[in-house]
Amino acid sequence: MQKANSLRGGPDANGHFGIFGGRYVAETLMPPILAVERAYAEAKADPAFATELALYLESYVGRPSPLTFAGRLTDRCGGARIYLKREDLNHTGAHKVNNCIGQALLARRMGKRRIIAETGAGQHGVATATVCALFGLDCVIFMGATDIARQAPNVARMKLLGAEVRPVTAGAATLKDAMNDAMRDWVAHVEDTYYMIGTVAGPHPYPMMVRDFQTVIGDEARRQILAAEGRLPDSLVACIGGGSNAIGLFHPFLDDPSVRIIGVEAAGHGLASGRHAASLKGGRPGVLHGNRTYLLQNADGQIDEAHSISAGLDYPGIGPEHAWLHDIGRIDYVSATDDEALAAFMLTARLEGIIPALESAHALAWATGAAAGLGKDHVMVISLSGRGDKDLATVMDALGDGAPS
Amino acid sequence: MSRIAARFQALKAKGRAGLVTFVTAGDPDLVTSQAILDGLPAAGADLIELGMPFSDPMADGPAIQAASLRALRSGAGMQTTLEMVARFRRGDDSTPVVLMGYFNPIYVFGVERFCRDAAAAGVDGLIVVDLPPEEAAELTGPAGAVGLDVIVLTAPTTGEARLAQVLAEASGFVYYVSIAGVTGTASAGAEAIAAAVTRLRRHTSLPVAVGFGLRTAPQVAAVAKLADAAVVGSAIVERLAAGLDASGAAGPGLVDGVLALVRDLAAGIETGSCP
Numbered sequence: 001m002q003k004a005n006s007l008r009g010g011p012d013a014n015g016h017f018g019i020f021g022g023r024y025v026a027e028t029l030m031p032p033i034l035a036v037e038r039a040y041a042e043a044k045a046d047p048a049f050a051t052e053l054a055l056y057l058e059s060y061v062g063r064p065s066p067l068t069f070a071g072r073l074t075d076r077c078g079g080a081r082i083y084l085k086r087e088d089l090n091h092t093g094a095h096k097v098n099n100c101i102g103q104a105l106l107a108r109r110m111g112k113r114r115i116i117a118e119t120g121a122g123q124h125g126v127a128t129a130t131v132c133a134l135f136g137l138d139c140v141i142f143m144g145a146t147d148i149a150r151q152a153p154n155v156a157r158m159k160l161l162g163a164e165v166r167p168v169t170a171g172a173a174t175l176k177d178a179m180n181d182a183m184r185d186w187v188a189h190v191e192d193t194y195y196m197i198g199t200v201a202g203p204h205p206y207p208m209m210v211r212d213f214q215t216v217i218g219d220e221a222r223r224q225i226l227a228a229e230g231r232l233p234d235s236l237v238a239c240i241g242g243g244s245n246a247i248g249l250f251h252p253f254l255d256d257p258s259v260r261i262i263g264v265e266a267a268g269h270g271l272a273s274g275r276h277a278a279s280l281k282g283g284r285p286g287v288l289h290g291n292r293t294y295l296l297q298n299a300d301g302q303i304d305e306a307h308s309i310s311a312g313l314d315y316p317g318i319g320p321e322h323a324w325l326h327d328i329g330r331i332d333y334v335s336a337t338d339d340e341a342l343a344a345f346m347l348t349a350r351l352e353g354i355i356p357a358l359e360s361a362h363a364l365a366w367a368t369g370a371a372a373g374l375g376k377d378h379v380m381v382i383s384l385s386g387r388g389d390k391d392l393a394t395v396m397d398a399l400g401d402g403a404p405s
Numbered sequence: 406m407s408r409i410a411a412r413f414q415a416l417k418a419k420g421r422a423g424l425v426t427f428v429t430a431g432d433p434d435l436v437t438s439q440a441i442l443d444g445l446p447a448a449g450a451d452l453i454e455l456g457m458p459f460s461d462p463m464a465d466g467p468a469i470q471a472a473s474l475r476a477l478r479s480g481a482g483m484q485t486t487l488e489m490v491a492r493f494r495r496g497d498d499s500t501p502v503v504l505m506g507y508f509n510p511i512y513v514f515g516v517e518r519f520c521r522d523a524a525a526a527g528v529d530g531l532i533v534v535d536l537p538p539e540e541a542a543e544l545t546g547p548a549g550a551v552g553l554d555v556i557v558l559t560a561p562t563t564g565e566a567r568l569a570q571v572l573a574e575a576s577g578f579v580y581y582v583s584i585a586g587v588t589g590t591a592s593a594g595a596e597a598i599a600a601a602v603t604r605l606r607r608h609t610s611l612p613v614a615v616g617f618g619l620r621t622a623p624q625v626a627a628v629a630k631l632a633d634a635a636v637v638g639s640a641i642v643e644r645l646a647a648g649l650d651a652s653g654a655a656g657p658g659l660v661d662g663v664l665a666l667v668r669d670l671a672a673g674i675e676t677g678s679c680p
Contacts, residue, residue: 014539022539022540023537023539023540024508024535024536024537024540025463025535025537026463026464026534026535026537026558026560026582027537027557027558027559027560027562027563027571027582028464028558028560028561028562028563028582028585028586029562030537030539030562030563030567031560031562031563031564031567032562034567170467170470171460171461171474176461177461180461180462180463183463184463184464184466184586184587187464187585187586187587188584188585188586188587188590188591189585190562190585191585285512286509286512286513287507287508287509287512287535288461288509289461289463290535292512295509297509297513299513300482300483300484300510300513300514301459301483301509301510301511301512301513301514302458302459302460302477302482302510303460303461303509
């Protein structure tokens with residue numbers, strides 16, 4: 001049960017956050033999902049697991065990641081004091097690896113030798129391929145054919161790391177289709193295979209487990225901001241696709257009512273255009289990929305294609321805990337368009353010498369827009385969830401004639 | 406007595422197993438799909454599974470994925486699926502029709518409204534692939550209230566303790582998924598199926614239907630010796646797809662081709678069955 005006085009106690013024993021979450025999978029997958037749940041509960045109770053995880057996070061990932069005061073961004077915006085939580089400095093360039101290390105250690109405990117994963121932008125695929133190389137596990141990455149075409153550098157990385165990248169041509173051949181095919185593969189290989197889901201979605205226990213592995217972001221940020229400012233921040237901002245970097249930053253602050261929390265969805269060409277990836281603002285509750293959550297869908301319950309310039313946000317759903325936090329009003333969910341994200345991408349590069357991932361640029365877009373209206377004593381922490389090297393081709397293409405000289 | 410119970414009782418009296426056929430509602434278009442549905446009983450289908458099209462059929466292989474997309478492109482949806490069953494019932498009041506699909510379209514339609522409308526259309530049972538017992542209460546209540554059976558799936562991965570839990574909620578018949586995989590891919594061996602059916606019968610007195618991976622009349626004949634019914638889906642859907650013309654529309658011999666395959670499969674049932 002969720003503790004009455006805490007928002008951090010969820011989910012319940014069956015993986016529900018309010019009406020969201022759960023385990024909506026075919027019977028063939030229930031036994032392996034229950035096995036993951038049991039194994040994770042045992043690992044969580046085993047101090048040796050936490051010790052080993054902490055060791056890898058420090059010596060391999062490079063944690064703790066810094067909390068950087070963004071002085072020039074702060075001056076330009078003319079309001080809130082802006083701090084950036086630097087997940088872009090992790091090994092592999094994004095927050096995804098935090099979760100992959102944790103799940104790889106779990107898979108190893110379970111004796112599974114073959115790892116499968118889905119990927120959109122390729123960041124989770126690269127992180128998965130990386131930990132599989134590190135731990136000597138076989139690795140198959142499911143990736144939409146459309147995404148393979150627009151994320152060539154990450155495809156090359158995965159192959160270099162020894163992973164097999166399996167193109168998915170069903171549907172629009174993007175992240176949701178890759179997740180469908182990964183689940184189909186798992187059904188057919190339950191004995192030897194572990195499914196390493198990359199975000200806080202999917203059937204229980206994944207939303208809880210991935211959140212737990214990403215909470216290191218918020219735990220560090222809390223210590224770091226207390227050291228830097230001597231107090232809690234006034235606001236937290238993070239981008240949301242499935243929502244794993246966001247929940248990781250937010251979770252340790254959920255019970256601090258003075259901290260305003262803002263999640264930024266991808267508004268694509270604009271919420272009114274119908275070409276966006278904002279599940280909370282533009283979708284409604286439904287069931288997909290093992291959980292109940294907000295989904296982009298039509299009146300008949302058919303899932304719509306999402307659109308975002310950022311492949312990592314290009315997903316028609318959102319993690320069930322976010323759906324719940326939205327409904328109870330603890331977190332404010334807003335959105336930023338492709339164009340706004342591109343402008344923030346440029347701004348952050350020019351003012352801070354940091355090229356952010358296009359995903360993170362959505363958080364920066366909302367935050368830099370809002371910062372001016374906030375007082376100079378307002379302290380804001382933004383999750384810089386990944387670095388933008390992977391996005392250079394997309395950005396140059398989008399800027400076209402307006403490319404910077 | 407429900408149509409499902411009556412049909413299994415009649416099959417038992419005849420000393421043979423039943424043939425369960427699967428097609429997706431609205432594949433490749435509503436008119437052709439209705440013609441196939443209406444022709445199935447005469448071709449030898451004892452029970453009919455009608456797929457509710459869904460954009461993301463996670464437990465299905467390529468054949469049924471494609472069928473779902475064809476149906477959606479032709480304008481099929483939950484309402485047209487229920488209307489198809491209602492039209493079928495004007496000519497057939499005895500062949501059980503079971504709707505098979507995924508939970509989201511039902512949830513979005515409204516679970517109670519869906520159960521009420523389905524029962525009114527003449528639907529007899531529901532198979533909702535992604536609704537394990539842990540999540541099924543939301544459907545079993547409203548379905549039971551209007552006399553719809555909720556047919557449970559069991560799999561090779563379902564262990565002994567879990568089997569009891571899964572079967573506690575079962576009604577109509579039990580669907581044994583004979584392979585750990587998606588529809589229309591591998592096929593299980595007769596020995597493995599025999600062992601599984603024996604295990605199921607220790608836990609339930611409901612009829613047992615075996616599906617996933619059955620493609621040919623000899624395979625159906627083999628299963629007919631072991632179980633109460635054999636389910637064929639992907640092979641029928643593939644035959645349908647073979648009857649599409651270059652533009653993806655139904656070719657002239659499509660309906661006859663599908664029904665001819667069903668007649669072959671039904672003949673397999675006759676040769677294979679033993680009391």
